[in-house]
Amino acid sequence: MLKEPEVTLALALEHGLTADEFEKIKGYLGRVPTFTELGVYSVMWSEHCSYKNSIKVLKTLPNKGPQLLVGAGEENAGLVDIGDGLACAFKIESHNHPSAVEPYQGAATGVGGIHRDIFTMGARPVAALNSLRFGSLDNPRVRFLLDGVVHGIADYGNSFGVPTVAGDIFFDPAYEGNPLVNAMSVGLVKAGETASAIAPGPGNPVIIVGASTGRDGIHGATFASEEISEESESKRPSVQVGDPFMEKLLLEATLEALKTGAVAGIQDMGAAGISCSSSEMSAKSRTGMRINLDLAPQRESGMTAYEMLLSESQERMLIVAHKGREQEILDVFEKWDVSAAVIGEVTDTGEVEYWMHDELKARIPADSLVLGGGAPVYERETRRPDYLDAKHSFDFSSLPEENDYEAALLKLLSSPNIASKRWIFEQYDHMVRTNTVLGPGASDAGVVRIKGTKKALVVKTDCNGRYVHLNPRKGGQIAVAEAARNVVCSGAKPLAVTNCLNFGNPYKPEVYWVFKEAVGGMGDACLALSTPVTGGNVSFYNENPKGAVFPTPTIGMLGLIDDLEKQLMTPGYKAAGHVVCYLGAKRTGLGGSEYLSWNHGLTEGDAPEFDLSYETRFQAFLLEAIRGGLLQSAHDCSDGGLATSLAEKSIFSGIGAEIDLSALQAYSGSDVRECLFSEAQSGAVVSVAEDKLTALIKASEDAGIACIRLGLTGGEALKIDKLIAKAVSAIGLVYEEAIPAKMNSTAAAV
Amino acid sequence: MATFSVLVFPGSNCDHDAYHALKHVLAADVRFVWHKETSLGKTDAVIVPGGFSYGDYLRSGAIARFSPVMQDVVKFANKGGLVIGICNGFQILLEAGLLPGAMLANENLKFRCKQLYLRTEQTDTPFSSLIEPGRALQIPIAHGEGNYTAPPETLKTLEENGQVVFRYCTALGDVVPEANPNGSLNNIAGIVNKDRNVLGMMPHPERACETELGSTDGRLIFESMLNHLQPA
Structure with a gap:
């Protein structure tokens, strides 16, 4: 067997950790971490998992309202009361970096990941949306990326069987080399039947279900926390590979398993795979877990503990069963031909322990790994960018007169930002499940009826990054206001917001100033419009060798029509x-x-x-x-x-x-x-x-x-x-x- | 009362839609049958729904034909039972040999989901008896492999026997190349077998049964089936 490398500061830096963070880890453990432990910390403390550079700013967003059943960050997605004994779970998430190097799989797994966030809460996904940003379509590489991203979203969503009902897309050279791919899922669950990402009850068995664990996507979260560069191409193996058929089986089996009442807690596996799900669930319940990695189904032989823990193989979930009732869960997964294996148990130690080949490979205080616990929190330096004054003082009298308004109108309508998006949305099944009252194309927002009620969900994504670039605070306000206005134009009352914050490198003071201002603007508007933020995702490091993309705080808006026949x-x-x-x-x-x-x-x-x-x-x-x-x-x-x-x-x-x-x-x-x-x-x-x-x-x-x-x-x-x-x-x-x-x-x- | 059985493969995703249309819109008696069942039980009609039966990474419907329940569906069809395959269901019926021909990827190699029109070419089938001859039905499609093909002699037989029930057409009912969404031979959207008790169609009639969804033309197909099974 291969000997694990010696852990040094140099190795920690190579893992993307800072010298301070390495010291902090040694402090938590009281010793130098093992190689496996270093890997787990590096991924759990990556920007993607820890929100270390954004959480302080995110906390300023309004997140309260009588309609919210779950607060921001408490569960995998926000949960909104829509009456009739129903709740709506919804969330948006980015898959920008994977899509930049491998557009098909990057986008496909983005769709898969966000649906898992919804059904891990016990909600059945009923609608999907996506918000895309690309460079100019005159660039052949951009056309390749758009084609691949749309194909990836289509193949995954169509097979999974959830209609893609709305979204938005915007083209500008600012996004060249670093496209944005934000996917949103909306699900329905009976109030009181939701599941939680917790690990209560020491002695309760821990079950891994779904696809087997392979070497794909190792360090995906770390990759998502770096700028895109020439070397990014070599990170293609960091991109996960999606299997929508497995996801469909996992969905049906998971919802059926939850109905048995034998599930004590459940969390999907996205970024950082087993390490993230096991530590977050343990930390939330102030318990621990002892996991034997040998028992988890493996796709390939000879995997190390490091690889098993960091694998981001898709279509997996971690379930904590009530002791003695695990067989009921295993039987459901057997029915759907989905593998399920008991791999450990909940403990009361507060530590996550990972064993392999009868050796303890890692033992870490669960709380030290997670957001809200021991993960670092930073507020970065800010500086107002110089370009703003230059932009604001532009002399509009220098603009040539418009002589031919008809030509100007036709020219404008030929802009891909204005023109029909039919080429894109016809590739998505937007009707499956027979609830789509208004799909993409002929409406300001997607309208999805709720069978058995008079109601309909009205959903929309929006953000004009150009506005945010020109005036971050106003741009952030407008992103929320416009999404809400679209929902209102369909006859719905806006209820709540999910958001996906796509920005550049937070260590650049100008980027961080823009980030803070834009989030502040969003907060202003969410407060004024009574649409609290239920959660979302932050994606930093959206840069290419030419600079940062337009700051793009994408808003996913949820609205409700009470009486479809009268209000649509x-x-x-x-x-x-x-x-x-x-x-x-x-x-x-x-x-x-x-x-x-x-x-x-x-x-x-x-x-x-x-x-x-x-x-x-x-x-x-x-x-x-x-x-x-x-x-x-x-x-x-x-x-x-x-x-x-x-x-x-x-x-x-x-x-x-x-x-x-x-x-x-x-x-x-x-x-x-x-x-x-x-x-x-x-x-x-x-x-x-x-x-x-x-x-x-x-x-x-x-x-x-x-x-x-x-x-x-x-x-x-x-x-x-x-x-x-x-x-x-x-x-x-x-x-x-x-x-x-x-x-x-x-x-x-x- | 006639009973409909909707097959459920693990990757079926239009099974609930067919169930809903029959049960809640047409008030028919309907139940699900799991793909691992070896018998359909007592039933009057079978619906093979749309979706991605077993993931369809190989070839749409290629694995589904071997599923336990399909063996009984073949028996049921051969005894004259009514079977309708929709979208992936059509692909499965082709793979199972209940209908002639095969599906290729759409001509433009892309999945297409849109509202379109079908001209009703044959009304002497249990699936179209209540439709006026030549009527253009508005029923949507959603598929990546709906490009129907068959050897020339098979195609000739289909046409001579009047087995082509639906063709893609314009809103006015004209069968022209521009109305063909996927490259199907002769604009074919739906065919029956020689005995006219098995229909395969790529468009989704279950998505066109309620005004809120944009069309109710799909009802005519299910109502024809109901009428055949329990004449008024």
Whole structure:
């Protein structure tokens, strides 16, 4: 047998630990760690598992509310009371680094990992979302990455049998070399039937279930805690390999096993595999575990304890059974042909012990390994980046005049950030389980009905990283507000948030300043909109040799429709002869807009105009107008501004409109260009039947929200002032063809 | 009352959808049958649902045909029992030899999930008797391997015997290449066997049984089956 290497400071540094952290480990153990112990600490104290550089900032986020059944960080995912004796578990997580080097498996295992977080709580996943960020599609490597990521998400999700109902995607050269792949899962569980990630009762047997343990993904969590570099290619073995069929079996067997009542605690195995699940469960229950690694099913021979403990082989769970009832659990897994083996027991020592070949390979105080226990906590140095002042002082008068608005609109609609994402979402099964009322494409958010009730979950991911780059605090606020607005536009009340914070290297003071500001902004908005944060994930080190990606705090928003038949709202026009109105704030300023970026190649100015207290009132008014039956359609103004909203309302319905911007110009005090292309927040375009117009105007006056008449629906063309007159079918063609044309242009290159 | 049996393979994921459509929308009598069962028990019709039966890493449905329950399904079909295979279920029926031909990967090599239309070509089957001839049904697809193929002589026989029940078409019912989502020969979306008691179709009628989901055209297929089993 191979002798374990001698543990020295140099070896600790090689494991990504600092000299201080190595001293700390020696302090906890009262001795130099064994090689295996060093491996466990290095992965448990990695950024990915310990949140050591983010937890202090995360604690500032609002995380309380009467709707929350479980607080942030208490379990694998947030849990929200939705009435009718049901709770919704939901969470978003990143798989950025694996996807950068191995897009197919990286994205696939991201999907698998987040679903496990949901069903380990006893909830059945009912919807999946994903939030993606890539460089420019003109780059063949980006096309290769997009193709691989979408294929990976599709293959895993489709086979697993959960519909992918919504998401968002954004392209900007800032993400070149370091794409972002954030996956979200939403599940349902009967209130009171949830499972916990605990290890109570010394003497209780510990069972490993699911796939066998192999050498894949060793140090995956450590890899995720470094910057992407030329050497990252050589870390391809750190990427795990997914098996959605095994995950499906694991799901069904796990939910069935939980029904037996024989399960005392359960946790999925993601980052850091056996070490993470066993130590976190033990720490939470102030117990310990004695585990014999020889008993765990192994995929290959000759694995060491170090490899067994750090393996991130997918589709595995750790279960603590009530003593004497373990056979009931084993029988369920046998029925589903999934392997399950008793590998140890809960102890009262407070330590996790790992044995192999009759040798004690590691003995570590469980609490010393985990977040909230002995794992290090840092607050890093901050410095406001210099680029902000330069961006904010951009001289907009230097922008060339717009001579051809029709061409400008069509150009904007051909931006992959605006254009139809059909090429992507048709690869996802978005209908399986027959609950998808509104899937991707023709709606502001995904709407999933709950069989046996009148209710529907409404879900959306969102974040405009360009805004956060230009103004971290405002950008963070807008990310939350826009996700909530999308949910409101579908007729739902926003309930709670999960988040995935994608940032650069936290040891760079500018990055950390941006991180703190953005999280602060999110917190402001979550508080104002009464949507507490239930949990999520932090992904630092999203950099490539050219620098950090746009700071991207992705928001996953959960909303609820109480009565699907009465409250559901969609963005497309419903008939000719309806009045088109604009509701909301003044449309001024072009800073941070897609128009500026795509049509003029500029990322300049401040983030768009935004007033959080106005937004709060605006959303309350809009939801009331929808639920009061005043509106025929509603669509918010976001990327691409009013122009995109007007175009999409016609494209989705095939109904034209005749629009006059003069009243909106007068209200906004801005020119036509700003009216059309400003991404000022807190606005929506709605259509109204004539007989409801008076009521809408009255309601808007009462609420103090402007209601500006824009025109009438009808005809086959979208006409705006005397500037644009184009057949809806022709506009639709530009919108539909943009992404396929890029993806089919030439073969993607590796 | 006629009883429907929905097979459950470990990787089935449309089993609950078929169950829901029959039980809660059409108020039919329906039960699940686990793939390890060697007998279907007393049943009047079998639904082989969509999904990824055994993971389908090899070839869709290639392993499922060997499952214990499928042996009894073959017997049941050969005695004239009604069997409908949907999506992966269609692939399994092909692999089991209950229907002729085979599936290739979609022409563009990508999974496709979308609403589309099927022209009803044959109404003298137990699965389509209540549909007007030529009617375009709106029923969605969701598959990666739905590109139907068969040797020329098999295809000729299928067409001559009127075994092609559904073809991909436009909303107006035109069977044209642009309406073909996967490259299937002759736009084939669904076929029956020679005795017309076994139907395989790639589109998902169970996803088109309720207004909230965008279409109720799928009901017509299940209602035809119910009508056949228990004539009013």
